[in-house]
Amino acid sequence: MYTPRLKEKYNNQVIQALREKHQYKNVMEIPRLTKICLNQGVGAGVSDKKMVDQAVKEMTLIAGQKAVPTISRKAVSNFKLRENMPIGCKVTLRGDQMYEFLDRFISVALPRVRDFQGISDKGFDGRGNYTMGVTEQIVFAEIDLDKVTRINGMDITFVTTAENDLECLSLLKELGLPFKNQN
Numbered sequence: 001m002y003t004p005r006l007k008e009k010y011n012n013q014v015i016q017a018l019r020e021k022h023q024y025k026n027v028m029e030i031p032r033l034t035k036i037c038l039n040q041g042v043g044a045g046v047s048d049k050k051m052v053d054q055a056v057k058e059m060t061l062i063a064g065q066k067a068v069p070t071i072s073r074k075a076v077s078n079f080k081l082r083e084n085m086p087i088g089c090k091v092t093l094r095g096d097q098m099y100e101f102l103d104r105f106i107s108v109a110l111p112r113v114r115d116f117q118g119i120s121d122k123g124f125d126g127r128g129n130y131t132m133g134v135t136e137q138i139v140f141a142e143i144d145l146d147k148v149t150r151i152n153g154m155d156i157t158f159v160t161t162a163e164n165d166l167e168c169l170s171l172l173k174e175l176g177l178p179f180k181n182q183n
Helices: 005-022 049-063 095-112 165-175
Strands: 033-041 068-071 086-093 129-134 154-160
Touching (some): 005 095, 033 049, 086 095
Antiparallel strands (some): 033 154
16 A cells, blocks of 8 residues: 655654654654645735635645635625635645645745745744745746746645644754754
């Protein structure tokens, strides 16, 4: 049976490294990645519904799982936004698909980011989760540049079972996310 490369790395190397670093007594204390949430807001979706449909198609290609359009909860007259209007899309990845996406993100997408120096360590929320933004969806190899009508960014949230930011940082570093060097 096929097991994603990063899942094997987690089981064989990361657990042992985290156990040595943080002195965990119980196996269940060791933090693990539970899900990755991709979220994309499409501001132009208010005036053109096709933009949201295009964003859903691109997000589905990137994630390898069907994306769901997000709808507005309340009306904002300044933005010409009505209630229940599609304004973005989202995907939640778990299990093998989550590890596959993370592997493609680390090894293919991040090296394609222009002037990449590493990802910031400022996106932690205090509860062991990390959120980062990608400014262009074209860094993902699944996107065909000829079919892109508009460049959109997206938010990527890594949800872990870590108790604090330090444990989450060491888990994500062990998994291979290239953080900027702290001086």
